Amino acid sequence: MQNQKLTLYVGMDFVSVFAMSAFVALTEKRLAFDIQKVDLKSKEQQRPEYQRLSLTARVPTLVHDGFSLSESSAIAEYLDEMFSAPEYPRVLPGNVRDRARARQLQAWLRSDLMPIRSERPADMFYFKSAPNPLSKEARAAADKLFRIATTLLESGSEHLFGEWCIADTDLTLMLNRLVMNGDDVPERLASYTRQQWQRPSVQRWVQQDRSGLALGAKP
Numbered sequence: 001m002q003n004q005k006l007t008l009y010v011g012m013d014f015v016s017v018f019a020m021s022a023f024v025a026l027t028e029k030r031l032a033f034d035i036q037k038v039d040l041k042s043k044e045q046q047r048p049e050y051q052r053l054s055l056t057a058r059v060p061t062l063v064h065d066g067f068s069l070s071e072s073s074a075i076a077e078y079l080d081e082m083f084s085a086p087e088y089p090r091v092l093p094g095n096v097r098d099r100a101r102a103r104q105l106q107a108w109l110r111s112d113l114m115p116i117r118s119e120r121p122a123d124m125f126y127f128k129s130a131p132n133p134l135s136k137e138a139r140a141a142a143d144k145l146f147r148i149a150t151t152l153l154e155s156g157s158e159h160l161f162g163e164w165c166i167a168d169t170d171l172t173l174m175l176n177r178l179v180m181n182g183d184d185v186p187e188r189l190a191s192y193t194r195q196q197w198q199r200p201s202v203q204r205w206v207q208q209d210r211s212g213l214a215l216g217a218k219p
Contacts, residue, residue: 005034009054009061012037014208017122017173018110021072022060024169025091027201029079073106076166091166102160102167105152109170115141120177126210129181142178142185149175149189158195172196 008026010019026033038044038059045057054061054070061070062078069078076091093099115138120130134142149171152160159168175193178185185193196202 005065006031007034007036007063009036009038009050009059009063011040011059013040013123014205014210015123015126016059017170018072019060020173020202020205021166021170022062022075023205024199024201025072025076025079025166026062027204028091028164028166029083029088031079031083031088073103073110076106077103093161093163093165095161098161098165101152102165105148105160105167106170108148109174113141113145113174116145116174116177120181120183122173122177125176125180125206134183142183145174146186146189149192150186153188153192158192164199168196169199169202172202 006026008019008022010016010023014020023035038050040059044050045054045059051057053063053068055068056070058070060072060075061068062075063069064078064082069075079088080090080092093102115135119132119134119138124130152171159165160171161167172193175185175189176197179190179193197206
């Protein structure tokens with residue numbers, strides 16, 4: 001493939017966990033890409049020019065040689081299929097059943113656990129902790145999260161499916177809402193989360209410049 005120009009559109013505050021997932025996938029694939037910032041506070045994503053670019057008018061949106069794609073899990077799949085040569089490491093498992101399980105986990109993390117999202121917003125990764133204890137609903141969601149994560153993580157395993165995949169980052173992003181706030185998390189899961197958070201591709205996103213930004217709660 002001769003022309004591989006890639007541009008990732010993200011919120012200018014670098015807070016969205018979904019944008020982070022796409023950023024990590026691109027980084028892990030060892031692909032060069034540009035970043036374009038979208039001012040979500042001023043609703044730039046609702047302007048006609050962005051709606052023409054992004055089918056769902058959301059971030060992240062990836063543009064590759066005139067083709068645009070939003071939704072981070074779809075972006076990860078696209079990258080693996082489009083850049084499948086050996087020099088581009090996979091971001092989803094190679095085994096078909098592990099890959100299906102990873103996609104199942106990604107879909108579930110994006111569609112459930114709303115009490116955790118609400119009470120432990122993603123901006124706390126960078127700016128502040130949530131002072132209030134978890135509600136009854138959020139504790140129930142956390143228990144569900146812990147059960148599923150423990151089931152998927154084999155004893156002593158550093159990753160979900162033997163080797164790192166993007167589902168590890170997505171699971172870490174949900175668990176870390178609780179770990180970084182000091183909520184009670186089983187040590188096995190807390191240790192996994194802290195280790196995954198130090199992955200270079202993750203830290204490259206964490207270390208983006210957010211100085212001077214006044215943020216509200218982000219999901």
